[in-house]
Amino acid sequence: MDINAFILFWAAIFTSNILLTNFLGMCSYLSISREVESSFGLGMAVFFVLTVTAGLNWVIYYHILVPFDLIYLQFIVFIIVIAAFVQLLEMLIERFTPALYYTLGIFLPLITVNCAIFGVSLFLVIRKYSFIQSVAYGAGSGIGWLLAILMLAGIRNRLKEKMIPQGLQGAGISLIVTGIMALAFIGFSGIVIVQ
Amino acid sequence: MFNKILRQPVMNRVLYALIPSLLVSIYCFGWRVLLIVFISNLSAYLTEYLFLRSKKNAKVSMAVFVTGSLLAFTLPPTIPLWIAALGSAVAILFGKMVFGGFGLNIFNPAILGRTFIYVSFPQQMTITWAKPFTGFPGGFAQFTAGSDMITGATILGHFRNTGAYLYGFKDAFLGTIPGSLGETSALLIILAGIYLIITKTAKWQPMLSTLLSILFFSWVFAPAENPFYLLVSGGALFGIVYMTTDPVSQSKGKYAIWVYGLLIGFLTVLIRQKSLFYEGFMFALLITNALMPIIEYGIDKYLIPMKAEKKA
Numbered sequence A: 001m002d003i004n005a006f007i008l009f010w011a012a013i014f015t016s017n018i019l020l021t022n023f024l025g026m027c028s029y030l031s032i033s034r035e036v037e038s039s040f041g042l043g044m045a046v047f048f049v050l051t052v053t054a055g056l057n058w059v060i061y062y063h064i065l066v067p068f069d070l071i072y073l074q075f076i077v078f079i080i081v082i083a084a085f086v087q088l089l090e091m092l093i094e095r096f097t098p099a100l101y102y103t104l105g106i107f108l109p110l111i112t113v114n115c116a117i118f119g120v121s122l123f124l125v126i127r128k129y130s131f132i133q134s135v136a137y138g139a140g141s142g143i144g145w146l147l148a149i150l151m152l153a154g155i156r157n158r159l160k161e162k163m164i165p166q167g168l169q170g171a172g173i174s175l176i177v178t179g180i181m182a183l184a185f186i187g188f189s190g191i192v193i194v195q
Numbered sequence B: 001m002f003n004k005i006l007r008q009p010v011m012n013r014v015l016y017a018l019i020p021s022l023l024v025s026i027y028c029f030g031w032r033v034l035l036i037v038f039i040s041n042l043s044a045y046l047t048e049y050l051f052l053r054s055k056k057n058a059k060v061s062m063a064v065f066v067t068g069s070l071l072a073f074t075l076p077p078t079i080p081l082w083i084a085a086l087g088s089a090v091a092i093l094f095g096k097m098v099f100g101g102f103g104l105n106i107f108n109p110a111i112l113g114r115t116f117i118y119v120s121f122p123q124q125m126t127i128t129w130a131k132p133f134t135g136f137p138g139g140f141a142q143f144t145a146g147s148d149m150i151t152g153a154t155i156l157g158h159f160r161n162t163g164a165y166l167y168g169f170k171d172a173f174l175g176t177i178p179g180s181l182g183e184t185s186a187l188l189i190i191l192a193g194i195y196l197i198i199t200k201t202a203k204w205q206p207m208l209s210t211l212l213s214i215l216f217f218s219w220v221f222a223p224a225e226n227p228f229y230l231l232v233s234g235g236a237l238f239g240i241v242y243m244t245t246d247p248v249s250q251s252k253g254k255y256a257i258w259v260y261g262l263l264i265g266f267l268t269v270l271i272r273q274k275s276l277f278y279e280g281f282m283f284a285l286l287i288t289n290a291l292m293p294i295i296e297y298g299i300d301k302y303l304i305p306m307k308a309e310k311k312a
Helices: A005-013 A026-031 A036-065 A071-096 A098-104 A107-113 A115-126 A131-158 A171-188 B009-029 B032-052 B063-073 B081-095 B109-120 B122-127 B155-162 B169-174 B186-198 B204-221 B227-232 B236-243 B256-274 B281-311
Strands: B128-130 B149-151
Touching: A005 A131, A026 A107, A026 A131, A026 A171, A036 A071, A036 A098, A036 A107, A036 A115, A036 A131, A071 A098, A071 A107, A071 A115, A098 A107, A115 A131, A131 A171, A131 B281, A171 B081, A171 B109, A171 B256, A171 B281, B009 B032, B009 B063, B009 B186, B032 B063, B032 B081, B063 B081, B063 B109, B063 B236, B081 B109, B109 B122, B109 B236, B109 B281, B169 B186, B169 B227, B186 B204, B186 B236, B204 B227, B204 B236, B204 B256, B227 B236, B236 B281, B256 B281
Parallel strands: none
Antiparallel strands: B128 B149
């Protein structure tokens, strides 16, 4: 894959936003977008974990799994790496900044099962990114995810929940809004080809 | 059934402003134009009526006719009627009714409907364009648009592919070019914009900020070209006058309204120049609609307290 890492970073935010074009990481996106503050906290955590695990998984894949012919273990290994890293991060945050730890609360361990993070690790293998590209793609996807959840949180903040037809309140209207946002982001397609 | 329409004088004035464009459009493309506008409005009305049927004392707002007409004006004259009907049904249903009806929508309904059918039916929306009639009586004696078709690139697509102008500035300005129903004549749109501002139907800030932003970024992305030409060709001017000024989905804050225009202009030019699509205005407006709530939240929360602190 011959593509400038810096361009890839921007592409991951806009043209191939991990949430609005690949629809990955929807569950926490839908459930934690009620308030802007908490969605920002979760988004920053996702961004950080994505950036680091993209790099870690690249190193593990090309320097451990490939030389020892263990590629069939990639799914399990990637998940373990992500889970271990999130655990480590959790302990560090708790030790050094307890305030942030209590704000994030349950969101931190939830990141382990965020499919956007696992998805990025798989994409970087399939698309044969180099190390720098992988980290740039991970960071871009993280920012893109943060952007998407902030957009939804802003919109939900503006919605008048009581006026929405009863069956659509909550997740229903969020999914419709997400669909419209994805429709809008189609406009960016073709600016950069990432795969 | 028809006496249940909520009267909104503001919306009436928008409809009056559209009449001259409609006449020119009939002159250029034949009486079928009127049928498209009618079908689109009918579908919009029925959608809202069905949605409100179960509620007591609910009235269909006059705004459905504005949405229906605006949507129809952005369609090519050769559009199959069922696509026009589908577009305005989607516009009303997903653009407005799911958010609770008039006054509560986040996205511009007409633009949402147009983007939906543009993405779903690219063949009918972009491939063939009818050449306008010329001379007297022109399209007033015809039903369908001329059999003289242009296949392929629109004025914007041709410009991007070859760097050459398909039509002169005067034609693009007066509207005697192939294009969607109501957006070809820049002159009439500008007059309508002035009318809307004078009668205080629409705010001037979003129009001006979007206009300046499109001109500026056209110049940045294509410095050798005449930015005014890029403005009058394509749907940007129509969008500036009628779409950015939607009283519900536009931004209202003192600073936000300028950010709104700036973003629309930047994204329009970016998508026009770089993406798969030749016309970027509708995507730009939808993206901006999605982005503005969080930007306004940020402005209210951080920028305005900061200014207040400085003054104190």
